[in-house]
Amino acid sequence: MSTATAEFLSVVLLVAVLACAVLRPRGIPEIVVAGPAAIVLIVTGAISLRHAIDETTRLAPVVGFLAAILVLAQLCNAEGLFHAAGTLMARTCAGSPQRLLVLVFGTAAATTAVLSLDATVVLLTPVVFATAARLGARAKPHVYASTHLANSASLLFPVSNLTNLLAFTTAGITFVHFTALMALPWFVAIGVEYLVFRYFFAADLAAGADKTPVVTQREVPVFTLTVLGLTLVGFVLTSFVGIEPVWTASVGAAVLACRALAQRRITPAGIVRSAGIPFLLFVLALGIVVRAVVDNGLADAVGHLLPDGSSLSALLALAAVAAVLANLINNLPAVLVLLPLVAGGGVGQVLAVLIGVNIGPNLTYAGSLATLLWRRVLRDHDAEPRIGEFTKLGLLTVPACLVLAVVGLWLSLQVFGA
Template sequence: MDWAGASAAALLVFAATVVGVLWRPLGVHEAWVAVAGAVAMAVAGSVDWLRVASIVHETAPVLVFLAGVLVLASVADRAGVFAWAANWTARMAGSSVRRLFVALYVLGAVTTVFFSLDTTAVVLAPLVVRLLRRSRVDPLPFVYLSVHVANVTSLLLPVSNLTNLLVQARFRLPFWEFARVMALPALLAGAADFGMLYVLFRGRLEGAVDTQDLQLQARALGRSPFLRWSLGIVVATIAGFGVAGWLGAPLWPVAVAGGAASALLALARREVLPGFFVRSISWGVIPFVVGLFVVMDGFRATEAGRALTAAAFLPGAAASARPAAGGAWSQEAGMGMAGGLSSAAGDAVSLGRLAAVTAVGSNLINNIPMTLLGTGALAVPPGGYGPPDRLAPYALLLGVNVGPLLTVVGSLATVLTLALFQQRGINVGGWEYLKTGLLVMPPTLAAAYLGLLASTWWL
């Protein structure tokens, strides 16, 4: 197959994979769509099988970490940790709908920071429906709360979002440096997002919540030894992440230890059968990540992929970037574009543009493909990043984490949360979501961006 044909095939596979992941034709899980795209890329010759093996090796620490956290969160959910926390949160808020709105945002933020936004998506939506079921309260503000808190507050730690893990691994960002740099952007973005939602929905936060049985539920759950032991393992694992980050050690052994301890606890107490760890855990995220990595790698290797990446991330680069003789992209051209990106990312305007481009792109092709595209475009300069260039990966994360507030397909957590509410009879249309997103996303992204610029003091 000639270069033009290979490029066209890779572009077609990339487009089909992104569409398939977002729309899941015939109900096919997005993981198998991504795997099919990866196989098609390899068959088309856009990615050789050695490169596929290399991608699996490169992503192994992230995937093992995810496996450990998936087991930990699933057992904690089975033990009632999240239900217990939600009941106590609602009970402390009393019957006030407005106080409940504030309390659930805080609960969602804590869950997202330490367990990832996907856990918040799976856990918070059913809990919100259960809390409001017996009350005459408009559920719409709480739908937006569930989606927004999962995306916005995922900025803080590497463990808060798969996009964070991918960027941290790609640029070798130390755990506590990540937390220091992202602390102010996460705080300002969360405050802006919550403030905008509260103002927009203040008139809908009326009525009272029926709290009659919340205290009894919380106390009943709190007496469970399984819950107490599971909660202890969760707290120990979170503390282990902090210690590992402080020592500069990898996080995956801590996640594996926490997941293994939770699994042994559940099996020893006969709370679950072995089949639970096959049927009740979303293992599809692992082939999904590998498949998307392969698809994006094949897309970036083509002329179209290079041109589109350059046009998106570096104005004028697309015109100067040309394939070398024989159709292959020259190392010199790649290094020149990488150097330009590294230099351009240093000033405030370029950081803002990078955040804006990735925010818009996340709503076109979803934030995980956008993250992979962005990490490929931002090359690591020789000797590593230094201030202020080191802020470029963080600017990328602002866009892919906050950007999905705009459309219903911006992130898989958004798709999953809205689907869970829809299953329970609460629907939010794409146009309605977009209108709210146009009001909330830009000021939230701007707040996060200003926080990032202020973070130069930490560097």
């Protein structure tokens, strides 16, 4: 196969895979298109078998971690953690939508950081809907906060996002170093989001609640919170000795699984379903498809747009390119394309790309898989978001978050080193 033909076939199949992921025609799983696309590219020689195996091997620990964290999040849900959070928010906000927004921001940021962005959009968003309904408050500001913070609040830990794990592996730094460098960008991004939300949804927040909530005291799942805390400590400690995060997450999930099974809160089949095996296979197949596009010319085309060095202007340019690419082809393919190109440029370049692919997706529906999942949750609640409103909010938040988060990264690099 000629290079031009291989490039054309790779691009066409990548577009088809992403279109399936975005549109989900008839609800078919993403792997139904992505799997055959990867096979076609291997059989036709658009990507060599060796490169396909290399890409699968590179992604395997990341996909394993994703499975473990999805199980861990679902077990936390089975233990009542998210319902307890909703009860606490309803009681603490005292009927004030403004206070509720603050609590949703804090809960969503913490959930995203520790349990990853998928837990925020899939498990927390329904709780936010229920909490707003209990108060009689308008749900829109609070459910929009779920998706925005699922993306922009996923900067803090290597385990907060699949893209973070890929960047973490590429950067070759410890868990603590990663967190130290990304803490300021994380705080800045959340702060900008909150200020814009207070302005953008001022009318909804000023409307007030129309009922006094009846809040039943719900027991705080202390055991679950303890396991989560120890798991997070485990991520930190094991990073110093080179143990992959998947093993720590697996231990935490196993502990909660044993308890949930013993108490019959979940079934073995439920645990297997919560791992999202079709989605995991989709990630592996997508990696192969993206690698084929990269091998056949995309790397060279994008490489010409990337600046050298770790100056503030270079980091801003990298984040901007990453954000644009994430909105064109989704953030996971974007990070798979960009990380090999900046791997030799230092930690600053890798993390600037990460800021772009994590914050940038708040601009369009197709920017991240988490946003696509969030749209499905809203459809289930007959609250389909309007594309114009979503985009307008993104235009107000994304540029400011990107610029200030990158400035925060640049300052952190001066303090903590690359």
